[in-house]
Every structure is written in structure tokens, then in C-alpha cells.
Amino acid sequence: MFKRLAEGISRTRDSLLGGLKAVLGKKTRIDDTTLETLESTLLTADCGVETTARIVHLIKSRGLDNDQSLLSLVTNEMTELLREVEAPLVPSRQTAGPFIILVVGVNGAGKTTTIAKMGRRFKTAGLSVMFAAGDTFRAAAVEQLCIWGERLDIPVIKQGSGADPASVIFDACTAATSRGVDVLIADTAGRLQTQTNLMAELEKVKRVVRKFDANAPHETMLIVDATMGQNALSQAKLFHEQIELDSISLTKLDGTAKGGILFALVSALKLPIRFIGVGEAFEDLQAFSAEEFARAMLSDSSLETKAAEQ
């Protein structure tokens, strides 16, 4: 799993290590050039001003004497920053019925595929799962979820296209409860955070679900496409302002050299990061681990090291 992670985020790692190469080769003390290079490298990977400043400040305050301590110190500091948001999602059946996960995000972010991957993961963990086809905007979206449902042997509750998503999801809550389902994962239409009518629709979904169970949705998860760069950050902020999120999952880290956007998301929103997507396969949706992520981001020989451990 670590190998897939390390491979998945290799573009970001190459960018970070490539950026630091100029200063890593010199076996000298950490000087201003090293710090400036570190700063620009972190900013180039979209780590954001706050994270970058924190790491540079820390390195500056230590007397380092070689490359290895620079890399390991940066890795450690990154791990510490990320630990604050490391909180694996462990759904369990509630008194009122299923644990309800509402999945939101813009079109193409990876909502439907992430739902399929989560469904498979929870099923493997012994939970019964149901999907709600709440993306009623496009007929193809319902069909896509149904195909996953068939393949994974997970029931899908749907209505005709154009149906009210709140009604579909309420139907699914009822069905899931009567069938004793543990986890209900609801898909929603990809919406632009600026389209207030669509945001209002999501609020309605939340209100309706809450009638069913006062604590529901138990998880409102935003799916963010890492390749969107700074746009991902503004999307996440707006979604959080408008519908109050519980967590973020970040997809397509394999498609970008700017995976540092995760740090920017973390420092701006301080929400748990549940899963990260590093490819298209099921195994490529991984539970987020601070230590592994930081290590995969920076360790020069991460693949070999892990191989040696096994």
C-alpha cells in the first residue's frame, strides 16, 4: 500500500526533491540559500504560505549539519502538521438507522468513484452498505452508480432523472433502515459552489435527512480534485461556508506535482482528511495517514526503504 502511495504521489515528490537538489548536494550548513530554496520549493508544490513559513522557521531555528537532517526534519514537521487532521472514518450503524455519508463536490472531482471505493472498503470490513443515487441531474450519473452497485453487490436506491435529490435520499434512508443497512452513502450532483440554487438544494438534502435522524448526515464529505490546485482551496472554503463540511477526501494526487495543496487545505480548513486518491484502482483510495503521506512526499528512496522493511 505504501508503494502505491509513493508511486501515486511521485510527481509531487520529484518536484520537491528536484527543487531541493541544488542545496541537498552541498554538505554545508543550512544557510540563507538553503532556506530560500526550501521556501520556493514548498510554495511551488502549492503547500501554501502558512505551512511553508512554519517549516522554514523550524529549519532556521535548528542547527543542521547535513542533508539527511534537513530532509528528515522537514518530513517530521510535515507529519506533525498533518497529524492534526488524521482521523480515519469508522462508520457504524446508529440507533435511528444507517450511518449516513453525504458526498459533495464539483463535477468530475471523483465523487461517484470514491463512493464505489468506500463502499467496497466498508463492505470488506464487514458492514452492509447501500448507495443513494442523489445525482439526479444527469441520467448517466445514476447509471454510473448502478453499474458500481451491481459490480460490488451493493443495492442502489434511485428515482427517475430529474427527481428531487432530497426525495431520493430520504427514500434511501427509509429503505436502509428497514433492511438493517449499516452505512448509506449518498451521491449528489456536481455543483459549482457559486451556484446558490444548487447549494440550497444540498441544504435541503441535509434538512430532510435530519428529519429522519437528528444527527444525520453523520458525515458530509467534500471530494476535492488535487489537480485543481488553488481552485481546490477556494472550492473547499466555499463549500464549508455554505453547507458545513465534516471532512475532506482528496482525489487524483497522482495527476499533479502540486500535491502540497493538501497542506494548504489543512491549514485553511482544519477538517479531517479521510481518504486520498492516488490512482484509479480500488487500492488507490487510501485511508489518510500523516506519517506515510509525509514520508512518501519526501523520502528520497521511499520505495527501497519500504521494500527493505518487508
Ligand SMILES: Nc1nc2c(ncn2[C@@H]2O[C@H](COP(=O)(O)OP(=O)(O)O)[C@@H](O)[C@H]2O)c(=O)[nH]1
Ligand atoms: N487518476 C485518478 N483518477 C481518479 C481518481 N479519483 C477519481 N478519478 C477519475 O476521475 C473521473 C471522474 O470521477 P467521477 O467519480 O465520475 O466524478 P464525479 O463527477 O465527482 O462523480 C473518473 O474518470 C475517475 O476514474 C484518482 O485518485 N486518480
Ligand SMILES: [Mg+2]
Ligand atoms: Mg458522479
